[in-house]
Amino acid sequence: MNKQDLFMRFVLGGTAVSLSYIITVFSPWKILAGIFAAFPAVMLTAIIMVGIASGTKKATNIAKGSVYGMIGGIVCVTTVLLSLKETENWILSISTGLVLWLLSSIAISNLKDRAGRKALGHIKKIGNFQ
Amino acid sequence: MIHLSVIALLIRFLLGGVAVVACTIVAKKSGEKVGGIFAAFPAVYLAALLTIGIDFHGGKLVSQSIILSKGAFFGMAINIFVAILAGWLLPKIGWKKGIINAMVCWFIVSIVVVYVTTYLH
Numbered sequence: 381m382n383k384q385d386l387f388m389r390f391v392l393g394g395t396a397v398s399l400s401y402i403i404t405v406f407s408p409w410k411i412l413a414g415i416f417a418a419f420p421a422v423m424l425t426a427i428i429m430v431g432i433a434s435g436t437k438k439a440t441n442i443a444k445g446s447v448y449g450m451i452g453g454i455v456c457v458t459t460v461l462l463s464l465k466e467t468e469n470w471i472l473s474i475s476t477g478l479v480l481w482l483l484s485s486i487a488i489s490n491l492k493d494r495a496g497r498k499a500l501g502h503i504k505k506i507g508n509f510q
Numbered sequence: 511m512i513h514l515s516v517i518a519l520l521i522r523f524l525l526g527g528v529a530v531v532a533c534t535i536v537a538k539k540s541g542e543k544v545g546g547i548f549a550a551f552p553a554v555y556l557a558a559l560l561t562i563g564i565d566f567h568g569g570k571l572v573s574q575s576i577i578l579s580k581g582a583f584f585g586m587a588i589n590i591f592v593a594i595l596a597g598w599l600l601p602k603i604g605w606k607k608g609i610i611n612a613m614v615c616w617f618i619v620s621i622v623v624v625y626v627t628t629y630l631h
Contacts, residue, residue, distance in 0.1 A: 418584075428609065450586055
């Protein structure tokens with residue numbers, strides 16, 4: 381595994397969490413800390429690394445693919461938020477958020493596969509007619 | 511009023527970095543499907559949430575986590591928009607300019623969201 385890639389991810393991930401802490405302490409806009417906590421560090425490093433190694437086309441695929449991941453992220457955050465408001469139990473809320481993140485990610489991944497197979501079937505049908 | 515502690519900052523930096531690196535390794539070691547799922551693990555958000563647990567306890571911990579999660583909800587929504595934008599922008603102007611423009615948009619949209627949610631509430 382590329383050490384430079386891992387180092388960059390480490391620095392970006394660490395910076396994003398540190399920044400959200402500094403903002404929590406100093407900024408009057410509390411919501412800004414949360415926005416920094418959702419900083420797309422994983423997407424950013426992935427695009428930069430794939431861009432350097434394989435060019436624009438593959439980097440674009442990473443960007444398009446990460447849309448699905450972000451939907452999983454929003455499910456996780458919404459679950460934690462609602463659970464915190466309902467139960468006020470911190471550990472239970474984070475655990476529920478993680479479980480629903482995993483379930484929604486698997487569901488999104490399956491839907492993506494099904495859509496991909498449908499598109500492939502459609503192309504084959506067109507091929508048979510020609 | 512809390513004060514900025516260097517040790518707390520260091521713990522956050524390490525936890526954030528390790529979380530992102532760990533999910534990258536899991537993503538690369540597992541198969542394509544599981545890898546794709548773990549590549550999108552909300553590592554930074556969870557690391558930020560866990561580190562709140564260092565400073566706060568009880569009701570204050572819950573209320574601070576709610577504030578962070580509200581922000582992260584908007585953050586994730588902005589990310590969906592930025593990812594769609596990047597997918598459209600990258601093939602047009604190349605990956606380098608594309609990702610810089612997408613990140614500038616991320617920052618501007620974030621500031622607008624902060625302004626709208628803070629002042630026009």
